Amino acid sequence: MRNTVARDAILEIINxxxxxxxxxxxxxxxxxxxxxxxxIYRVLDRLVDEHLAHKITNIDGVIKYANCQSCTTKHKHNHLHFNCERCNTVTCIEAVEPSFKLPANYEVKNVNFLVSGICPDCKEN
Incomplete structure (x- = not known):
């Protein structure tokens, strides 16, 4: 798929x-x-398909998009997403990788760890 002005502008915003x-x-x-x-929706979906962005569903069910740091052929986002209950921001917390153990014969395709609370900016105010 060709690059467009809209795609480039949206990718710049995400990044x-x-x-x-x-x-x-x-x-x-x-x-x-x-x-x-x-x-915009089409470009965001394309960026997800190209492994340049990933989707996160916040506590209100709204889909948000964040940049991918190291995805090439498959999304790997086993990090924590923090959803602030005051300002409703969603932040990727790369330093935290929760773990879990599934029963045999289950195959993980997507992981979305979402924790809600109050972010540092809102806590100070």
Whole structure:
């Protein structure tokens, strides 16, 4: 698939933001009129398919997107995602890798560890 101005702009936003972003968050950061809501969703899905972003479902069921650090042919996101209950930000916590043990014959395809609480910024205020 070819690169587009919208794809490049959305990828830049995802790569330069420390927290996971929803479609509406991305749209708010884009230059006005660059692309519509449907195009943003398509680009975000494409970035996930290209292993440049990963999806996180927050505590409210909203899908957010964060950049991939080291995915090449398969997503590997066995890190913790922290959802602040005050500001509703979702942050990848790479230093924490929760572990679990599944019964035999189960195959893991996707992992989403989500912890909710109060982030450091909200705790200070």
């Amino acid at each position: 330069t933001t420390d927290e996971a972003l929803s479609q509406s968050d991305v749209q708010a950061k884009l230059p006005e009129g660059l692309c519509n809501r449907v195009t």
